[in-house]
Amino acid sequence: MHFIQAKSLLSSKNGMNIFRGCTHGCIYCDSRSLCYQMPHAFSDVAVKENAPSLLDAALSRKRKKGMIGFGSMSDPYIPEESSLRLTQQCLEIIARRGFGVSLITKSDLVLRDIDILKEIQERAKAVVSVTLTTADDTLCRKIEPNVCPTSRRVEVLYALRDAGIPTVVWLCPILPYINDTKENLEGILSICREAEVKGILSFGFGMTLREGCREYFYQKLDELFPGLSARYAAEFGLRYAVESPNAAELERVFSAFCEKEGIERRPERIFSYLYGMERDRQATLF
Numbered sequence: 001m002h003f004i005q006a007k008s009l010l011s012s013k014n015g016m017n018i019f020r021g022c023t024h025g026c027i028y029c030d031s032r033s034l035c036y037q038m039p040h041a042f043s044d045v046a047v048k049e050n051a052p053s054l055l056d057a058a059l060s061r062k063r064k065k066g067m068i069g070f071g072s073m074s075d076p077y078i079p080e081e082s083s084l085r086l087t088q089q090c091l092e093i094i095a096r097r098g099f100g101v102s103l104i105t106k107s108d109l110v111l112r113d114i115d116i117l118k119e120i121q122e123r124a125k126a127v128v129s130v131t132l133t134t135a136d137d138t139l140c141r142k143i144e145p146n147v148c149p150t151s152r153r154v155e156v157l158y159a160l161r162d163a164g165i166p167t168v169v170w171l172c173p174i175l176p177y178i179n180d181t182k183e184n185l186e187g188i189l190s191i192c193r194e195a196e197v198k199g200i201l202s203f204g205f206g207m208t209l210r211e212g213c214r215e216y217f218y219q220k221l222d223e224l225f226p227g228l229s230a231r232y233a234a235e236f237g238l239r240y241a242v243e244s245p246n247a248a249e250l251e252r253v254f255s256a257f258c259e260k261e262g263i264e265r266r267p268e269r270i271f272s273y274l275y276g277m278e279r280d281r282q283a284t285l286f
């Protein structure tokens with residue numbers, strides 16, 4: 001980890017990343033891809049230590065309140081955040097200035113900030129997205145080694161539900177021959193039902209692989225699933241979008257479940273919910 005002074009923080013669409021790089025170690029992470037031109041090792045996280053002051057200044061200049069998005073490129077609750085408290089300070093600023101927040105994480109550290117999220121939800125809107133890729137903790141520890149396993153994320157979803165903070169589950173990526181079984185999908189979907197999530201985001205049943213991400217992923221496959229990288233190379237070559245051979249069946253199970261349970265699955269509707277300030281009762285989604 002190293003500290004930097006960032007020049008700016010908020011993107012034109014009000015997205016922000018306090019960290020550049022991530023230590024959760026997900027074997028499939030797209031943020032490792034070379035196209036992002038990270039000038040340091042991915043796990044040597046660059047910490048924008050002036051993020052709170054940049055955010056405060058940016059929000060003070062805005063005439064219209066809106067949703068602030070956290071975590072598209074790096075999890076805002078990496079283990080280092082427990083002592084850094086930069087995500088927490090940014091949430092406090094968002095609460096004080098009356099903005100909304102939409103963040104995505106895999107970590108139970110988000111529960112540390114549940115009171116601030118409640119405050120934001122009461123005054124504006126707070127939505128927490130949690131990624132679930134497998135219902136099996138043993139598999140989860142292999143593919144997402146440095147963050148809490150699924151069983152703990154389920155507790156996070158329940159705690160957020162009980163606190164009145166809406167949640168969305170990101171059901172991705174689906175890795176061919178690893179987590180692409182019907183049983184795994186059904187396990188995740190039953191968690192979503194119990195947690196009363198507002199939506200489930202799936203981008204088809206597959207993953208993306210590009211330079212940088214692919215090499216790291218194959219190296220991890222060789223360690224964890226011997227023989228599988230050769231199968232991927234033979235089957236998918238240098239393809240960017242890699243689809244599970246079970247995609248059609250998984251899509252059927254997923255659609256039927258969402259239909260039956262009345263859970264939103266259309267990405268465009270979910271994204272407008274995540275980044276629009278309308279509360280549940282007014283949102284077009286529900």
Ligand code: SF4
Pocket residue numbers: 022023024025026028029030031073074075106
């Ligand atoms: S939590 Fe997200 S950013 Fe971090 S390693 Fe995993 S996929 Fe990459």
